Amino acid sequence: xxxSPIKTRREGGILEVTLDRPKANAIDLHxxxxxxxxxxxxxxxxELRVAILRAEGEKFFCPGWDLKAAxxxxxxxxxxxxxxxxxxxxxxxxxxxxxxxxxxxxxxxxLELALxxxxxxxxxxxxxxxxxIRSGTVADAASIKLPKRIPYHVAMDLLLTGRWFDAEEALxxxxxxxxxxxxxxLPKAWALARLLESGPPLVYAxxxxxxxxxxxxxxxxxxxxxxxxQFATVDxxxxxxxxxxGARAFAEKRDPVxxxx
Numbered sequence: 001x002x003x004s005p006i007k008t009r010r011e012g013g014i015l016e017v018t019l020d021r022p023k024a025n026a027i028d029l030h031x032x033x034x035x036x037x038x039x040x041x042x043x044x045x046x047e048l049r050v051a052i053l054r055a056e057g058e059k060f061f062c063p064g065w066d067l068k069a070a071x072x073x074x075x076x077x078x079x080x081x082x083x084x085x086x087x088x089x090x091x092x093x094x095x096x097x098x099x100x101x102x103x104x105x106x107x108x109x110x111l112e113l114a115l116x117x118x119x120x121x122x123x124x125x126x127x128x129x130x131x132x133i134r135s136g137t138v139a140d141a142a143s144i145k146l147p148k149r150i151p152y153h154v155a156m157d158l159l160l161t162g163r164w165f166d167a168e169e170a171l172x173x174x175x176x177x178x179x180x181x182x183x184x185x186l187p188k189a190w191a192l193a194r195l196l197e198s199g200p201p202l203v204y205a206x207x208x209x210x211x212x213x214x215x216x217x218x219x220x221x222x223x224x225x226x227x228x229x230q231f232a233t234v235d236x237x238x239x240x241x242x243x244x245x246g247a248r249a250f251a252e253k254r255d256p257v258x259x260x261x
Contacts, residue, residue, distance in 0.1 A: 005031040006038055007056075013049035013197045014190070015042050020056035027062060027109060028069035033081030036091070040082050043094050046260060049201050050193045053088075053117055054101040058182055061102045061126065062086075064109025085109055088116035089141050095205035095233055097196050101189040102126050103182060107164075112141040115149060118208075119177045119192065122167045123185050128175075131162040148215075150175055201260040202242050206233040 009016040017038055019025045027035070042051050055061045065085075070076060083091030088098065089112060100117035107129040114120050130139040130146075139159060147155040150173040158165065170176045180188050196204070209231050214222035229235040237243055241261050249256035 004034065006034045008038060010048075013047060014052065014193045015048050015050070016052045016054065016190075017042075018054050018056055019062060021066075022057075024060045024105075025055045025057070025062045025110075026064065026066035026068070027086055027113075028066040029074050029078045029080060031066075032085055032087060033079070035087030036080070036082030036084075037087070039087040039091055039094070039098075043091065043096065049096060049204075049260075050196045051096065051098045052101055052189050052193050053098060053113070054186065054189065055103060057104070058123075058125075059104045060110075061104050061106040062110030062113060063105055063107050064112070085141070086113040086116065088113060093209075095208045096201070097204055097208075099189055099192055099196075101185050103185055107131055108139065109141075112139065112145065115142060115145040120170075120175060121178050121180060121185060121189050121192070122170065122176050123182045124167055124179050125182065126167045126170075126179075127164055128166075128170055129162060129164040130158055133160065133162045198258075200242055200246065200256070200258045202233070202237045202240055202258075206231065206237050209233040 005019065005021040007018040007020050009018070017035070019027070021027070021031060039051070042048050065076065066074065081087065083089065086109065088094070097119070098117040100114040100120045102114055102120060102122040103126060104123070105127055106114055106122070108131060111128055111130060130142050132139040143159055146159065154173050167176065167179045171179050178188065210222070210226065213231060217225070225231060226234055229238060242258050245256050245258065
């Protein structure tokens with residue numbers, strides 16, 4: 001049996017990535033580098049369309065950085081590998097949907113990792129926090145990502161106080177897609193992944209690139225770039241076999257068969 005802290009399961013176009021580092025699923029440099037290679041491989045595999053990120057056990061999703069590893073020599077500013085901390089936060093051109101299935105404690109870098117996913121499902125017992133401020137450090141990625149996901153004043157409250165909040169509050173502010181029981185978490189994550197797997201991958205890629213690239217643009221500038229087909233994924237979509245298939249399927253009143261080309 002492999003002793004790797006990262007386990008993967010592949011079914012069709014879906015890749016399940018499991019963080020399995022007892023006792024708390026904290027991430028050290030070695031684990032982060034493996035996660036980076038895993039998600040890069042997912043990004044670059046044309047047969048894979050959707051990823052699920054989960055963690056082993058019911059108590060911890062991920063508390064973030066492994067302080068025990070830091071105490072024995074892992075540098076906080078060390079080499080996290082491809083994609084930065086956890087392999088997702090800085091992974092470029094990831095134009096495929098990623099679902100986080102959160103159970104238990106999700107705090108610090110663990111919450112930042114979840115925020116790097118497109119959709120977050122969580123158990124009713126999940127708890128969240130950005131406690132970095134209490135140790136005199138900054139939740140840097142969360143300071144960028146969180147105010148873009150939830151109302152500014154709520155994000156600032158969580159960043160400035162470091163307080164804990166539960167799944168109900170996370171859902172209320174729009175951080176979560178859905179709350180589930182522990183037993184339903186993985187089945188619902190897989191059901192969502194299968195729904196996305198059945199969708200048009202070229203459209204997903206275009207959505208993710210436009211959302212990412214348009215973030216710092218003026219509204220009209222972003223529209224102009226789309227109309228001029230200056231987004232690579234949008235240009236690829238228009239005139240593709242999938243776009244033609246979508247039109248044919250609509251006209252013929254049948255489900256489309258997407259090929260990603």
